[in-house]
Amino acid sequence: MLEAVLLAGFGGQGILSTGMLLSYAGMEEGLHVSWIPSYGPEMRGGTANCAVTVSDAPISSPLVTEPTTLIAMNLPSLEKYETSVRPGGLILYNASLIYRLPERQDARVLGVKANEVAESIGNIRVAANVMLGAFIEVSQAISLKSALEALTKVLPPHRHKLIPANQKALQEGARIAREAGLVNSVNH
Amino acid sequence: MLEAVLLAGFGGQGILSTGMLLSYAGMEEGLHVSWIPSYGPEMRGGTANCAVTVSDAPISSPLVTEPTTLIAMNLPSLEKYETSVRPGGLILYNASLIYRLPERQDARVLGVKANEVAESIGNIRVAANVMLGAFIEVSQAISLKSALEALTKVLPPHRHKLIPANQKALQEGARIAREAGLVNSVNH
Amino acid sequence: MERVLMKGNEAFGEGAVRAGCRHFFGYPITPQSELPHYLARRLPEVGGLYLQAESEVAAINMVYGAAAAGARVMTSSSSPGISLMQEGISYIACAELPCVVVNIMRGGPGLGNIAPSQADYFQAVKGGGHGDYRLPVLAPASIQEIIDLIVLAFDLADKYRNPVMVVGDGILGQMMEPVELGPAPEVTPPPKPWATTGTLGRKSRNVVNSLYIEPEELEKVNLRLQAKYKQVEQEEKRWEEYRADDAQVIIVAFGMVARIAKAVVDSMRMAGIPVGLIRPVTLYPFPDKPLAASASGAAKAFLVVEMNAGQMLEDVKLAVCGRKPVHFYGRTGGMVTSVAEVEGKVRDIWEGLK
Amino acid sequence: MERVLMKGNEAFGEGAVRAGCRHFFGYPITPQSELPHYLARRLPEVGGLYLQAESEVAAINMVYGAAAAGARVMTSSSSPGISLMQEGISYIACAELPCVVVNIMRGGPGLGNIAPSQADYFQAVKGGGHGDYRLPVLAPASIQEIIDLIVLAFDLADKYRNPVMVVGDGILGQMMEPVELGPAPEVTPPPKPWATTGTLGRKSRNVVNSLYIEPEELEKVNLRLQAKYKQVEQEEKRWEEYRADDAQVIIVAFGMVARIAKAVVDSMRMAGIPVGLIRPVTLYPFPDKPLAASASGAAKAFLVVEMNAGQMLEDVKLAVCGRKPVHFYGRTGGMVTSVAEVEGKVRDIWEGLK
Amino acid sequence: MAVSTKRTQGLADKHFHYCPGCTHGIIHRLVAEAIEELGVLEKTVGVCPVGCAVFAYDYFNCDMIEAAHGRAPAVATGVKRVLPESVVFTYQGDGDLAAIGTAETVHAAARGERITTIFVNNAVYGMTGGQMAPTTLLGQKTTTTPFGRQSSVAGYPLKVSEMVATIDGAAYVTRVAVNSPKNILRAKKAILKAFNVQLKGLGFSLVEVLSTCPTNWGLSPPEALRWVKEKMIPVYPLGDFKVPEDEV
Amino acid sequence: MAVSTKRTQGLADKHFHYCPGCTHGIIHRLVAEAIEELGVLEKTVGVCPVGCAVFAYDYFNCDMIEAAHGRAPAVATGVKRVLPESVVFTYQGDGDLAAIGTAETVHAAARGERITTIFVNNAVYGMTGGQMAPTTLLGQKTTTTPFGRQSSVAGYPLKVSEMVATIDGAAYVTRVAVNSPKNILRAKKAILKAFNVQLKGLGFSLVEVLSTCPTNWGLSPPEALRWVKEKMIPVYPLGDFKVPEDEV
Amino acid sequence: MPQVFFENERCKGCELCVTVCPKKIIALSAGEINSFGFHPAVLTDGTKCTGCGFCFLVCPDLAVTVVREEGGNGESTDEGE
Amino acid sequence: MPQVFFENERCKGCELCVTVCPKKIIALSAGEINSFGFHPAVLTDGTKCTGCGFCFLVCPDLAVTVVREEGGNGESTDEGE
Numbered sequence A, B: 001m002l003e004a005v006l007l008a009g010f011g012g013q014g015i016l017s018t019g020m021l022l023s024y025a026g027m028e029e030g031l032h033v034s035w036i037p038s039y040g041p042e043m044r045g046g047t048a049n050c051a052v053t054v055s056d057a058p059i060s061s062p063l064v065t066e067p068t069t070l071i072a073m074n075l076p077s078l079e080k081y082e083t084s085v086r087p088g089g090l091i092l093y094n095a096s097l098i099y100r101l102p103e104r105q106d107a108r109v110l111g112v113k114a115n116e117v118a119e120s121i122g123n124i125r126v127a128a129n130v131m132l133g134a135f136i137e138v139s140q141a142i143s144l145k146s147a148l149e150a151l152t153k154v155l156p157p158h159r160h161k162l163i164p165a166n167q168k169a170l171q172e173g174a175r176i177a178r179e180a181g182l183v184n185s186v187n188h
Numbered sequence C, D: 001m002e003r004v005l006m007k008g009n010e011a012f013g014e015g016a017v018r019a020g021c022r023h024f025f026g027y028p029i030t031p032q033s034e035l036p037h038y039l040a041r042r043l044p045e046v047g048g049l050y051l052q053a054e055s056e057v058a059a060i061n062m063v064y065g066a067a068a069a070g071a072r073v074m075t076s077s078s079s080p081g082i083s084l085m086q087e088g089i090s091y092i093a094c095a096e097l098p099c100v101v102v103n104i105m106r107g108g109p110g111l112g113n114i115a116p117s118q119a120d121y122f123q124a125v126k127g128g129g130h131g132d133y134r135l136p137v138l139a140p141a142s143i144q145e146i147i148d149l150i151v152l153a154f155d156l157a158d159k160y161r162n163p164v165m166v167v168g169d170g171i172l173g174q175m176m177e178p179v180e181l182g183p184a185p186e187v188t189p190p191p192k193p194w195a196t197t198g199t200l201g202r203k204s205r206n207v208v209n210s211l212y213i214e215p216e217e218l219e220k221v222n223l224r225l226q227a228k229y230k231q232v233e234q235e236e237k238r239w240e241e242y243r244a245d246d247a248q249v250i251i252v253a254f255g256m257v258a259r260i261a262k263a264v265v266d267s268m269r270m271a272g273i274p275v276g277l278i279r280p281v282t283l284y285p286f287p288d289k290p291l292a293a294s295a296s297g298a299a300k301a302f303l304v305v306e307m308n309a310g311q312m313l314e315d316v317k318l319a320v321c322g323r324k325p326v327h328f329y330g331r332t333g334g335m336v337t338s339v340a341e342v343e344g345k346v347r348d349i350w351e352g353l354k
Numbered sequence E, F: 001m002a003v004s005t006k007r008t009q010g011l012a013d014k015h016f017h018y019c020p021g022c023t024h025g026i027i028h029r030l031v032a033e034a035i036e037e038l039g040v041l042e043k044t045v046g047v048c049p050v051g052c053a054v055f056a057y058d059y060f061n062c063d064m065i066e067a068a069h070g071r072a073p074a075v076a077t078g079v080k081r082v083l084p085e086s087v088v089f090t091y092q093g094d095g096d097l098a099a100i101g102t103a104e105t106v107h108a109a110a111r112g113e114r115i116t117t118i119f120v121n122n123a124v125y126g127m128t129g130g131q132m133a134p135t136t137l138l139g140q141k142t143t144t145t146p147f148g149r150q151s152s153v154a155g156y157p158l159k160v161s162e163m164v165a166t167i168d169g170a171a172y173v174t175r176v177a178v179n180s181p182k183n184i185l186r187a188k189k190a191i192l193k194a195f196n197v198q199l200k201g202l203g204f205s206l207v208e209v210l211s212t213c214p215t216n217w218g219l220s221p222p223e224a225l226r227w228v229k230e231k232m233i234p235v236y237p238l239g240d241f242k243v244p245e246d247e248v
Numbered sequence G, H: 001m002p003q004v005f006f007e008n009e010r011c012k013g014c015e016l017c018v019t020v021c022p023k024k025i026i027a028l029s030a031g032e033i034n035s036f037g038f039h040p041a042v043l044t045d046g047t048k049c050t051g052c053g054f055c056f057l058v059c060p061d062l063a064v065t066v067v068r069e070e071g072g073n074g075e076s077t078d079e080g081e
């Protein structure tokens, strides 16, 4: 198993910490993991991406140039990275901010209204975790349980009050993915 | 003809401008010349050396590591450079400040009390020109006349009042050399 | 042993603490910021000092002072900031003081950008400052290796009384991987009887200096430095070979790029192409031996891959010395080579060999 | 034509004035002081400006501003000061601004001394600053050549929109030789439509910049720079050959050392030993062609002579590429090679060849 | 007659990249308006810093130069000495101007360089992630003073205007803030005056502007405005520190 | 009882390399005497500049470090932070401290660094051949202001003490001169006080000493003393610019 | 009557205009969201607007335009401390 | 009576002591010359010396030693402006 996930969007969507959560949970499951961020010069609102690799074998190259999964949190990210996804890969997109369907015919695709879900939970910054919940559900790369537990490790103690919201986000994402069923690229 | 002259002493003795004078006069005679200074970090009183090459052929290397003539203005300079003089070369030393004879047996040697002469002329800074006068007399590398004339070019206009003193110094040096006759290394 | 997920930049900091470094002077710059952030928190915990300097120029000169006073001391920066340190590094090298300088390289030249790069190779290994001096330069390729090499860096600095540079790029600095910290190593820096601590009863005064007004004296200093560098070249070359034994195409790459190259080696081997990797761990002294050996052995061609326009390439050519062709593939400006690109390049070379 | 006796440092200044340079920014340092002294007097005479900066860092950034405003501008310094300019030079190279930087090298590393040296070769030709940039580097060997090359330096800077470095050593800077100035050359710097002069009616704004936050963009800039350097390498290699045609031992030396080498060539020829000299006039681009040609021709051995521990040596080795042995003789710390020492070295090589 | 708060011609038609509520945007507008109102847009050359305002060359609608970190006054000097008729300004943060660029600032002032410096003091290094600046307040938490700035370790806030005012070549030195409409209007006047001092050739002019960094202060933008008023202004009092003699 | 003006133990038994009549030598003696009298010679680390005092490491009889040009305060900071119990001083010229080292000086002061800086203001770059310094007087001829320093080109003399006194971490800032026996005695007291401020941990102390450079001023040594009195002191008035609060 | 326009795509929802409006008639739109993910500012009751221009003055992103009659109650009446 | 000694090899003949001596009893030796080429300072009339120490204070090269009785008329009597 090797999942090379690219999470892409802009700052403030919680992308980097979501990627970290995935890595952490993977490590706790005994998998090999790596996490690589990349962001623009803006402190807030600029691009924020991160690449997470989760694998049962040692990771030679942690760089993700051809992701197995793209989690696109806004339109520019989808536009920039859609073509790089591996054939047969997965595209999860934030349907709150992306109004068009991905064009790739050879990838599995699922849209999740992450902003709406996050706002309904009461914290826009958990949007990316909604997507992560969906990813875990679809990919089964790690268990949802590991992710839920890893929150305590990833969030610093003074942020632990945010754990419930984040758990909710993961769970909601997973639920939506479960209920939606995956849009299969071949027939969407 | 190639004269590679090393003038060495400490700052304030007029060494660098004396070397310049020799170069200038040589150039005016149509010879190839070069002038290289070297000094310590002190502004006054530290070591001040200069190497002048005067030649009737183009000068490939202007560096003087084995001078044909050493003009030593103080004891440390004599001690440092005496051994570098070419066999058969010339050592002129400032007998005002150097109380011992050079030890080289294979060089021609002449001592001139340059400080005393300069003070008698009324300007200690012409001491090196006293030595230059002596050098010109002994070596005939250039004519004394060229040196006397070149003073107007080497001294900046606001220093032209010093020309008589410098001329005097050159002439006195030449006279002393003429009168002394050269201490031949073989029999001193 | 507990595995913890750690950022590269933090690993540099924790590694330094484990190496007994208690003084850090630096000036913020992306993409190495997590390193000072980490140490600003961590050093006071162990009785150490994090001090933010007013500039990189000041930082390196604070390092000079702290090293002169006998401390294990570190600074870190990224490309433009390292350029500003060149005068200071030259001074430290001449005064023979031990210290560690970390450069998390970013896209250049100029302000460039904050994306990963390896374009300060020349500056690091040939000496971007004035005069004949050299720095041992270490290039870790994983977070775990950062922890290990930073300890080595301090040891080499003390052993040779010389600044040591550790280079990474923005990816290495900001990525996270699990590391096993293990028990802290025993750290026993050698005594520093030359340190300017105040004489405190010592009979003779200590002077830390790089001024030698007499050329004869300065030449002696240079001869001593050159002898030291010769020793470094004899004793400190480090490299990793990966499936290189029987390889006909040898990839040469350092740092993060070597990770990519490893993936290429694996995929090419699966495709039946005998590719191997030689990864310099020390960039200076450059591990020319394994390259020379390959050049006289199984290797039919070399491929140097760098995130620059071809800098280490020159050292590889010097090592191979015309015996086998040396190819180059590089990306610049913060672009990162993909596995596929390098595979393509290897295939081309392989076709050419047939 | 009138011959005048001129100091090397003054010749740099007068050459710049003849090249149409009207702006100089610098910070004092030995052994180049006569250059600013000269220009402080001379520039006002021709309506120009001499401005003393508060540091070398400020000086190079004033140069950046003046070049951006479209001026022909120069700065000069010596080794430690040039180290401080490395960040600025990298910026100027990336922003593609023309300017001339003079380095009168002195003994290093560190504070070193003020004696002559060539130990900043690496810094000059490989780029002491961060990132992949290059500077054309010119190395005059006589006062007359200073006058000529400084004009060339400004022309190359404008032609390539790149900083150009001219290097000498303390001897060259402070020695005097007669020069023939001749009539001032016609100077017609190319138009600079990119200069930030205020828009003054121009439709689009000009921006001088070295920041390209997107790696894709910065890579494009780097590719443009690399293409430019390739052109420089094709068009601008300059060297002097002296009795090299049939020489079996080729001395390679630049600057003042080449003058010494010339004397050695003459004396060795007189002794019946076929020695020649190849003197790089451009250190970058390095004149590898004549070396490669000799290596495949009459030459049986090369002797690189430098006032450093062996820096140009690497470029010579890259050019000779293992075809013939390359020997080295160097003095450091401000010590100057004597003719006799080099003769001795040549004799040894010659004996070895027999 | 209907008037509207028209977008100044001094700004290019670009969206700012600044964080929500960051007052860099306000200061940009004020500078641009001043240049436009003085009618010197065509002969102005601006010099940007390295700091959050690094992209200011995309925003100001005149020729622009991006300087190395801290060196904007030196770069501006180069431009102004080549083009004495031009109007040259630098726009610099407190890391850029008051830390790494200290010497360049002091000496541009000492030379009486006829340039205008807009000094944005937000008590922190914004762009690089909220490290301590020389102007960080005592007790203020930053990423490099995680326990709050302690004078015993990290010294005291540097009062740039007070310091620069002691320098003979400085003609106009003032401190303003952009934390309220009233202060914004005052800031505008100060910026206009600074450019006028330059146009009259009186010497170096510096306007220190207290600005916010909600992101790195960990405050909402409205809280940040309050923090300027309650915390910063007491340490950095507003007002003129030096005015040209013919204008006292 | 016979007393004699004994050579201080604070100086090594070396001849100074300074030009005849250069008052660097007097200042060396005062600093050395102060260190000796305070009984701290064994725990003192001195930092020399690049400037005519570059060889000061040969003269002061304690551990010494030669710093890069202008960086002595940074080097001193490194030492003092590693060895808080040591006594650390820098000895710097006006090129070293007031030009290239401006930032290092200002920030050592801002940090309240517990070091003592002896600032030798001789209005010129002595070592490198008499170029203009930031402190060169208006109209003064130097090798780089051959027609006299003009404010329109080269700006105004920088008043370092006045400037540094505005900085919060500076505890003691004073200006003295060594142009007469009386002023020499005062200078000695100031230097003693500066070291005391350091020993008490009160912060940064700076003693600006007006000094001569007969060589580059083109004056005889006695004329040079007069020039200090008649030309320099009017521009650089003597006196305290800041004294520690508990001592006012 | 003065008129205030918000340019939605420029607005970053920072609420500075909300804070300084003396009439408290600006709020962030609850429902709307621009393409950067921000809730832009809107007028809650335009009729109360005095045209003071504070919202314009304080907006860091030039998202606000205020149109008013000259001589109307404008910037000068209330200095908005 | 106070005594003043000059260390000839240290003296650079700068005349600062000559200038500050209130009794004008110091001069450069006309005949003597030290090994650096300087004419060292000498006392012209030691009997007039007050032991004020100004020559010591001003000598940059530590070439002067003044020995006097404690309590004698010393530094404090005349401040040597």
Ligand SMILES: Cc1ncc(C[n+]2csc(CCOP(=O)(O)OP(=O)(O)O)c2C)c(N)n1
Residues within 6 Å of the ligand: C027, C028, C029, C030, C056, C080, C081, C084, E049, E050, E051, E052, E053, E069, E092, E093, E094, E095, E096, E097, E120, E122, E124, E125, E126, E127, E128, E133, E213
């Ligand atoms: C030589 C150099 N050192 C450090 C940096 C990194 N750097 C970029 S911006 C900055 C400080 C920004 O702070 P400030 O000047 O206060 O501007 P702000 O972002 O707060 O507006 C630093 C240290 C750099 N680009 N170059």
Ligand SMILES: Cc1ncc(C[n+]2csc(CCOP(=O)(O)OP(=O)(O)O)c2C)c(N)n1
Residues within 6 Å of the ligand: D027, D028, D029, D030, D056, D080, D081, D084, F049, F050, F051, F052, F053, F069, F092, F093, F094, F095, F096, F097, F120, F122, F124, F125, F126, F127, F128, F133, F213
């Ligand atoms: C980086 C660098 N720049 C310049 C120099 C050259 N330099 C040596 S001393 C000096 C100035 C000396 O003047 P000052 O500090 O006033 O001391 P003084 O000699 O007058 O006592 C300069 C510019 C240097 N050594 N290093």
Ligand code: SF4
Residues within 6 Å of the ligand: A043, A044, E017, E018, E019, E021, E022, E023, E024, E052, E122, E126, E127, E212, E213, E214, E215, E216
């Ligand atoms: S980081 Fe701070 S200064 Fe920078 S744009 Fe954001 S709020 Fe403004």
Ligand code: SF4
Residues within 6 Å of the ligand: B043, B044, F017, F018, F019, F021, F022, F023, F024, F052, F122, F126, F127, F212, F213, F214, F215, F216
């Ligand atoms: S050059 Fe000036 S400062 Fe330097 S030693 Fe001579 S007189 Fe003193």
Ligand code: SF4
Residues within 6 Å of the ligand: G002, G004, G020, G021, G022, G023, G024, G025, G026, G048, G049, G050, G051, G052, G053, G054, G055, G056, G066
């Ligand atoms: S113009 Fe004034 S009253 Fe009207 S909306 Fe804006 S701030 Fe409120």
Ligand code: SF4
Residues within 6 Å of the ligand: E021, G006, G010, G011, G012, G013, G014, G015, G016, G017, G018, G040, G041, G058, G059, G060, G061, G062, G063, G064
């Ligand atoms: S101040 Fe501007 S950006 Fe902020 S909420 Fe109001 S309109 Fe939007």
Ligand code: SF4
Residues within 6 Å of the ligand: H002, H004, H020, H021, H022, H023, H024, H025, H026, H048, H049, H050, H051, H052, H053, H054, H055, H056, H066
């Ligand atoms: S002690 Fe006083 S009176 Fe005696 S010689 Fe010295 S200066 Fe003159």
Ligand code: SF4
Residues within 6 Å of the ligand: F021, H006, H010, H011, H012, H013, H014, H015, H016, H017, H018, H040, H041, H058, H059, H060, H061, H062, H063, H064
């Ligand atoms: S002051 Fe000192 S050096 Fe000068 S003349 Fe007198 S004794 Fe000699």
Ligand SMILES: [Mg+2]
Residues within 6 Å of the ligand: E051, E093, E094, E095, E120, E121, E122, E123, E124, E125, E126, E133
């Ligand atoms: Mg800031």
Ligand SMILES: [Mg+2]
Residues within 6 Å of the ligand: F051, F093, F094, F095, F120, F121, F122, F123, F124, F125, F126, F133
């Ligand atoms: Mg000075």
